[in-house]
Amino acid sequence: MTEIKKIAVLGAGLMGHGITQVATQIGKFEVYMRDIEQRFIDNGMTMIRESLQRFVKKGQMTETQMNETLARIHPTLDLKEAVSTADLIIEAAPENIELKKALFREVDNYAPEHAIIASNTSSVSITELASATKRPQKVCGMHFFNPPQLMKLIEVIRGAQTSDETTQTILEVARRMEKETVLVKKDCPGFIVNRILIPALNEAAAIYWEGTADRDDIDKAIKLGLNWPMGPLMLLDYIGSDTTLAIAEVLTKELDPKFHPSTGLKQMVKAQLLGRKTGKGFYDWTQR
Ligand code: 3HC
Numbered sequence: 385m386t387e388i389k390k391i392a393v394l395g396a397g398l399m400g401h402g403i404t405q406v407a408t409q410i411g412k413f414e415v416y417m418r419d420i421e422q423r424f425i426d427n428g429m430t431m432i433r434e435s436l437q438r439f440v441k442k443g444q445m446t447e448t449q450m451n452e453t454l455a456r457i458h459p460t461l462d463l464k465e466a467v468s469t470a471d472l473i474i475e476a477a478p479e480n481i482e483l484k485k486a487l488f489r490e491v492d493n494y495a496p497e498h499a500i501i502a503s504n505t506s507s508v509s510i511t512e513l514a515s516a517t518k519r520p521q522k523v524c525g526m527h528f529f530n531p532p533q534l535m536k537l538i539e540v541i542r543g544a545q546t547s548d549e550t551t552q553t554i555l556e557v558a559r560r561m562e563k564e565t566v567l568v569k570k571d572c573p574g575f576i577v578n579r580i581l582i583p584a585l586n587e588a589a590a591i592y593w594e595g596t597a598d599r600d601d602i603d604k605a606i607k608l609g610l611n612w613p614m615g616p617l618m619l620l621d622y623i624g625s626d627t628t629l630a631i632a633e634v635l636t637k638e639l640d641p642k643f644h645p646s647t648g649l650k651q652m653v654k655a656q657l658l659g660r661k662t663g664k665g666f667y668d669w670t671q672r
Contacts, residue, residue: 396428402532588616593648621659
């Protein structure tokens with residue numbers, strides 16, 4: 385197994401900041417958190433500090449442990465600096481295959497030969513991402529759930545050429561982060577969770593758009609009828625309707641036309657009502 389000491393997380397957004405936090409707070413790894421603009425890094429660091437403060441307030445962590453966690457985080461704008469001494473790179477960039485492939489190509493040039501490149505993609509093919517590198521046996525899917533600080537699961541996805549050693553190393557890293565894992569043995573769009581979740585969220589947006597039921601009743605129905613912790617429209621806001629649409633489009637293109645995104649979902653994205661990240665979606669997040 386590859387020994388992992390240093391991790392580079394590429395992206396400081398909704399998922400990247402949470403992955404960085406879990407890796408440093410629980411896994412005690414040194415992490416280079418890289419993004420392309422200073423404001424994204426600043427925002428990610430603010431979210432990490434706020435989240436750590438919550439644990440401190442509840443007595444689940446001391447001030448010293450919080451400061452030690454923060455000291456393990458090295459924010460940077462420089463991709464080469466982030467990955468050139470990393471043992472594991474976890475990519476958490478936006479769900480755009482061309483962007484991710486370009487990033488994988490660049491990372492492959494800078495990262496040490498032994499380094500594993502994992503992707504937190506929700507739906508993009510691991511095999512295709514691996515094809516952008518000269519180390520497809522060292523490329524793997526490592527899919528966290530939002531918010532990574534609280535959600536227990538990581539889906540570990542094997543690409544067509546992922547080696548057993550790479551898979552075992554990723555499973556061990558997840559264990560060090562105190563996460564539960566499931567192994568997706570074949571690279572398939574949406575893996576397990578999103579293949580089941582995204583059609584449900586898409587249908588919730590369709591029901592809302594058709595006017596069949598009001599927002600609060602749609603969410604109440606699923607919270608109380610299926611015991612979900614939050615309703616599907618609130619979850620859509622949580623994930624982002626843009627991300628949900630991107631996953632639905634991949635499922636439609638790669639798997640089956642039955643996954644096609646609803647007009648309701650597409651309209652939310654067109655209107656930039658993306659949810660928490662823009663302050664407004666199905667709910668108003670500006671006052672929360
Ligand atoms: N850091 C630290 N603590 C946090 C936190 C954070 N980022 N967010 C919330 N908390 C804490 C709160 O302080 C609170 O603590 P307390 O109970 O001790 O007071 C506790 O977590 C619960 O938070 P809230 O009261 O604000 O809200 P909830 O009770 O609703 O819990 C939740 C929040 C855990 C997010 C819960 O609503 C939930 O499980 N929602 C579903 C999330 C989900 O389904 N995620 C998966 C999305 S799919 C995905 O990510 C895949 C992708 O590819 C699309």
